[in-house]
Amino acid sequence: xxxxxxxxxxxxxxxxxxxxxxxxxxxxxxxxxxxxxxxxxxxxxxxxxxxxxxxxxxxxxxxxxxxxxxxxxxxxxxxxxxxxxxxxxxxxxxxxxxxxxxxxxxxxxxxxxxxx
Numbered sequence: 001x002x003x004x005x006x007x008x009x010x011x012x013x014x015x016x017x018x019x020x021x022x023x024x025x026x027x028x029x030x031x032x033x034x035x036x037x038x039x040x041x042x043x044x045x046x047x048x049x050x051x052x053x054x055x056x057x058x059x060x061x062x063x064x065x066x067x068x069x070x071x072x073x074x075x076x077x078x079x080x081x082x083x084x085x086x087x088x089x090x091x092x093x094x095x096x097x098x099x100x101x102x103x104x105x106x107x108x109x110x111x112x113x114x115x116x
Contacts, residue, residue: 005040006042007042009044011046012033012047014050017030017052017053020056021058021059024062024063025063026064027064028064028067029070030055030068030069031047031069032070034071034073036104039074040074040075041076041107041108042076043075043076044075045071045078046079047079049083050069052068052084052099053087054086054088054089055087055088055089056089057092060091061093062091062094062095063093064090065095065096067101068099068100070101071103071104072103072104074106075106076109077109078104078110078111078112080102081111081112081113081115082114083100084116085115
């Protein structure tokens with residue numbers, strides 16, 4: 001993969017996300033942003049105003065986790081705001097629910113607010 005350079009902004013916004021799966025194991029991600037593994041202070045990433053509605057994990061006996069938003073990018077500015085999570089269900093035996101996960105080293109400004 002080629003790591004991006006320069007100044008840019010990327011936005012993931014105004015989506016309704018509904019996922020149904022029958023995995024035996026693993027992680028079900030609604031939005032995953034990744035691959036900017038070298039710090040890029042001139043990049044901005046906005047993940048805003050998305051609705052995660054009625055997602056379901058439907059395998060009894062499974063070990064499946066749900067992550068609504070997952071970011072590992074090392075951008076200058078990261079905004080994760082005004083997203084809504086409603087109606088996620090699971091019949092899996094084990095697993096977890098995580099609305100927002102950020103493990104990227106944000107260089108300048110991190111805002112995670114008003115998510116419900």
